[in-house]
Amino acid sequence: MAFKKKVSLKDIAQAVGVSSALVSMVLNGKAKQYGIGEEATRKVLAKAKELNYQPNIMARGLRSGKSHLLGLVVADISNPFFAILAREIERAASEKGYTVIYGSSDEKPEHLSTLMNTLANQGVDGIIVIPCENSEELIADLYLQKYAMVLVDRYFPDINTLSVSLDNVKACKDVTQHLLSQGFRKISFVAYESKLLHTTERIRGYHEAMQEAGLENNIHVLKFPQDKYHEMMLQVFEENKINNKNIEAIIFSTNSLTVQGLYVLNQLKIRIPEDVAVFGFDGGDVFDLYSPAISYVRQPVEEMGRKAVTILIDQLESDEPQVIRRYKLKPELVIAESSVKKQ
Amino acid sequence: MAFKKKVSLKDIAQAVGVSSALVSMVLNGKAKQYGIGEEATRKVLAKAKELNYQPNIMARGLRSGKSHLLGLVVADISNPFFAILAREIERAASEKGYTVIYGSSDEKPEHLSTLMNTLANQGVDGIIVIPCENSEELIADLYLQKYAMVLVDRYFPDINTLSVSLDNVKACKDVTQHLLSQGFRKISFVAYESKLLHTTERIRGYHEAMQEAGLENNIHVLKFPQDKYHEMMLQVFEENKINNKNIEAIIFSTNSLTVQGLYVLNQLKIRIPEDVAVFGFDGGDVFDLYSPAISYVRQPVEEMGRKAVTILIDQLESDEPQVIRRYKLKPELVIAESSVKKQ
DNA sequence: ATTTTGTGTTAAAACGTTTTAGTGTTATAT
């Protein structure tokens, strides 16, 4: 419980009457490895506890070149998906003796870049990134410089990094098939206008399912820009005459799109699921409390966070060059009223 | 853009042909203060830029005893109020050259304690805490040890710390008066069973307004424990026969209580505002998207975060003992349909 | 001509840790 560190190895050494080297060895659990006597070991341990010794992280870091700090760059912390992800990452790291420092990029590559710099300056040992659009070059740079890094939620196919993400193709294929099984045929897919792989994969899942059902003519993908998607969505949904059944069901491919979509449908007084069925992403209180409750794809956030931390630290602490792997986690569909056909 | 620091003062010194002391002085902008020649200054600056020098934070920290790290302990990062607060704090700190490391206490004092220890071990210069129930002793301890600290959202009246919080009395008084002005008389107040001052202050605001309106007999405060408030709320609301107008309006005094309250009212098929009017706290998408939209107290989150950082850093960097102040920020009522009487 | 003052620079120490190479002692093997 101390911010100003007082007790040092030397203090203990003097109190016990040994060298600080010995104290260091004992306190690092290397007593037998270095063949330290039992007596000395006991005394040092006791004194350390008595004086409530806390190692000075700076000195240790300076000496070892390691900070035991992990950087985390999240896209948008006010999105519950990322908030929970951040919490899990913090927990998992803490269990392994690492501390997390983080920042929000707000999906802006310039912010991302600034943040990475800040984190680098703070001497983080490795970094967990939710990359944003147009950050491929930045990430590739770091990759070339061999920095320990793991991408979460999204990744770049051309950069050979560690990554953990959802099986996005399967997720959206499953969703589409669920809607098809409910009897919906005119299913629209709403995505961000983005080259990020997780977007294209999600679209692909939808495509595949539609094609397999022989409905390639019904494929209808709506792409909205990241900035002013609310207005555009409003306009598009109005034009599409949802009430005339030009669209029977909508899949929103991210959490924020779903929430905005609900705002818009609300505003246009379009009823769910009578006028249009809705399937969303990532859950949250809004989904459960909305009338009707909204179906959604649940990502294994906890697992995602823990996995990211584990493989990053493995890489940091193993000597052999790690095998680069892309982990794909399984989605789960939470079915509520919004996607079930009323007859 | 480097995690492994390579270029050191010595490298620059050698390249230019001066001592590393001189380089340090120049790079810290103390050239004239130490009377360094123009020529040398120019060359050093140029070389530093050329080699992309980044100071080693550990070495600097070891030498100075300062880390430029701020600790942040948030109650629950998945609550949007705290998520946004965390983001603002991170931003404000970063602008001032500080980095934030954080953790969630989940409202558990043991977690809080562990986290504080971790942060202390990381050598943070100061700490921003959203204290939780039963953490008074812990906080008092730190206060006695004169650690730089600021409490946010909540504070303890008996501990003389810096703090930033909402003017909770006014907030709830305003809410109550708004409901009274709508013609509601049987107004219930829902709070956590908590000794935390922000709870008692919120209750006090409600009390004052009711008393001033001559309705002390209608005062009805419901307190729920932090853990299983959902079930209890369900039970209580059922018993209170809301449909018989035993309760005309409900004030929920936190964000999580509001959200849970909506779940419960939903479950009991109680209509808002026909059966009962509702006023919530802190906002969020749920509030806007619920039918009807929920009125709520908006806290100036951004201001709260920035203020906390500012006064903490002021304290860290000023030599004179800081004047301890408790900052109280003004609430704002966002009125939607849920609290407006239908006639 | 010598002391003083000023200017520009550096050597050295310090922060607290970890590790390597080495020291002195005692026990065992030759």
Place this chain on the structure above:
DNA sequence: ATATAACACTAAAACGTTTTAACACAAAAT
């Protein structure tokens, strides 16, 4: 008796920074 091994420990260096005291060397003052 001497070389060798095993044991228990320490001295010292290194990590990169900042700051203090000191040092040359010139110019100005005596």
